[in-house]
Amino acid sequence: MERHRSVHHHIISYLFLSSSSIFFGFIFALVLLFTTTTNGLVKLPENITVPAVIVFGDSIVDAGNNDDIITEARCDYPPYGIDFDGGVPTGRFSNGKVPTDILSEELGLKPSLPAYKDPNLKPEDLPTGVTFASGGAGYVPLTTKIAGGIPLSQQLKYYEDYIEKLKMMVGEERTNFIIQNSLFVVICGSNDIANDFFALPPVQLKYNVDSFTALMADNARAFAMTLYGYGARRILLFGAPPIGCVPSQRTVAGGPERNCVVRFNDASQLFNTKLSANVDVLSRTLPDAKVVYIDIYYPLLELIVNPQEYGFKVSNKGCCGTGLIEVTALCNNYTAAVCPRRSDYVFWDSFHPTERAYRIIVVKLLDKYLNRFFF
Template sequence: MVLLSETITNALVKLPANKTIPAIIVFGDSIVDAGNNDDITTTLARCNYPPYGIDFDGGIPTGRFSNGKVPTDFIAEELGIKSVVPAYLDPNLKTEDLLTGVSFASGGSGYDPLTPKLVAVISLEDQLKYFEEYIEKVKNIVGEERKGFILANSLFLLVAGSDDIANTYYVLRARPHYDVDSYTTLMVNSA
């Protein structure tokens, strides 16, 4: 038996009366991945198994690289958008989730184009391709005008870089011809 719970989200962040944030759109790495890596069979960068998710609603692993929510879930909740931001690649993604925002983030990704290749995850470039697909889906659901409103007024977040520095640069030493200054310059130029 599967129990579903509905969460009512009340905004704690007070926006000006004439301002609406209809959706949250997320790109990045494991800090904000809501489960996009779950079905990537070529990567070990997954967390769809215990103890991940033990503090999440229902105590189940969600593919989030945490024991519960990730930072973008808290941000979306504080803004009154929704209680959790779903992964774009979640096979159970609902139409209404597209209209209020999704996460394209992939644990193990980064600004350096080499970083996602090393662990076989979704690059930022591929996240943008999924975003283009997302835009078309939203347009097909609500039309051009509402799609334009959603995109113009949404909160866009890009959270990445820790995998670049920690894994690609220091642990794997995959960029041996770079010092920290030149490597962070590479990251900024790639961003």
């Protein structure tokens, strides 16, 4: 009982929150160099190649990097992954795929994007991309420390290791080509707002919402510049979602009616405005770079406000358990029943959308932003 109380306490805070031979590598490099066609659903502009998707960020795009660390921000157990390939809980914070899996699929790279720390990661997966993202991560170091996740600084160290492995596999010239032409995706910020600023009164004594969101946006800009220094030229920085409308935040701070929490959404929008401005500066000043701000706020809000238009029936609760508070350790096969029709729900648990919701959003974003990645 004490353990359950402890887990519950920490989850509330969180809410507020294989090596290959040289011969194999040589053979694979030859195959990679002479294979350029894909079966993706997205039609890329003529003469444009996207060899990989490389991802940094938080639980939205974590595919299991937290599985072997001591943290409550992990989900390598059922019912997570109930709709993933074979119903396997891989550490993805969803019933199925996460957005970057779907992006990889749409681009014709591979059906899903593996976690870099996955012990079953195959060498042939490296040239087409991986995710370094970690549940609980934030732009502000304290945010990640609270959740016990992998900070962005460590994600970058894993990236350095990835580059060295890639060079051993396909050579320096091909590695440089992959890095310069890949899509670098950075999705972060939700935890800073929900789990840090609004969850820890001492933080609010040091910052107000304006200065805190400025810190977030400035750290995001610095991270993008670091990626550019590593050779990245197509960098996508995602804004924060309407964090005040996710089920857990409605439950914790939305009052008896569980309304969307206005001050949380205002903070998300304030951060988004500052991040967008910083991205505009980077796109004008970094030579040969495409740095693009991606608005996720309104596409998700549209699903929440008008669920019926997209075939959803429930948008204010998650599918797992009561849908009010269950996420990570509270969403498990022993304590939380799963709704029989996941496709009826915008949210899988009380913090993360379902695969179906992600698919709708990714298609919307590709339609809106795809050409901006290349022109």
